[in-house]
Amino acid sequence: MATNLPQNVRAVLQPDPKVDTLILTETALPMPKEGDTEEHLVQIKATSPCLSELTWERYFPEAFTTDRERVPGTEGAGVVVTAPARSPFKPGDEVYFRNHADRRGCLSDYTLINKSSLALKPKSQSWVEAAATPLSSLTAYQGLFEHGLLNPRAIVTQGGDAKAREANGKVRVLITAASGSVGSWAVQLAAAAGAGAIVAMSGPSKVDDVRKAGATDIIDYTKQSVADWAAQDPSSTQCDMALDCVGGDSLAGCWTAVREGGVLLSVSDSPDRVRPASVASKKLAKATWFLVQPRGSDLAEIAKVVDAGIGKPWIDSAVEFEDFQKAFDKVETRHAKGKVVIKITT
Structure with missing residues (x-):
């Protein structure tokens, strides 16, 4: 057991899930239960708010336990302080993770993270970059490779399998909100896997960045909807899969x-809920809304991609712990140009 640990730690709490109010306070240091084989005490270096996360328990109360400390922040990076016996992680390891949404979060000096959610932090990343990576990259990774049509074994960090790359080269992928946190990762990962075409929906200010990330075609949403783009020449615009990160009209257009x-x-809504009447008879192999799964094994693969220089988070800004409210407010405006990170400990 580590020594010289504080009895109390700083933490931001959401006292009532029915309102978005946050307070900075001190709480008892969270500690793993005696004999627990999963929980690791991690000193948090940085965390990143997720859009609308303060409303999740309000709208999905059945998914949350009421006896936990309501500390927000489901993704972060930090240093392992204590680890259970036979864990692959040891005290002093630098890690990053996406915590389960129903657990005590990362907006605190220390928190508890399950072994299955942890991965070693990419060596090339700063704490701010590492904290900005897990949720968005996991969502894109699982969307493209677990639920979608691309094979990750085509990526050079997973062996660069020639047959997998040949198969991926026949797949046309459409990604909405391609300049957003999830969409930008989806473009980079699809390009790393050798997708045959990557159609990216983006605003004009981010077109150059999206092309550099690997997009082969751009839909400027300020000039054209997804549906209008697809209808202009169906023989050449049809895509094999779409990963929607927006919902609404963009999802309907997909x-x-x-x-x-x-x-x-x-990742935004059920496709069937917004299916246009004009395509009521279209049959798809899969049309689904999916939730990202905290999975350290996927993050371990993403770390290889990062360290190989073929994937990175897009970061808007980083603020000090005391300015946590500014970070949440900026995320909720939807005007952040990438992830907003809160630095916790130095």
């Missing part, structure tokens, strides 16, 4: 853009 028998995924 129904027009995805070919018969293709795959439509969304």
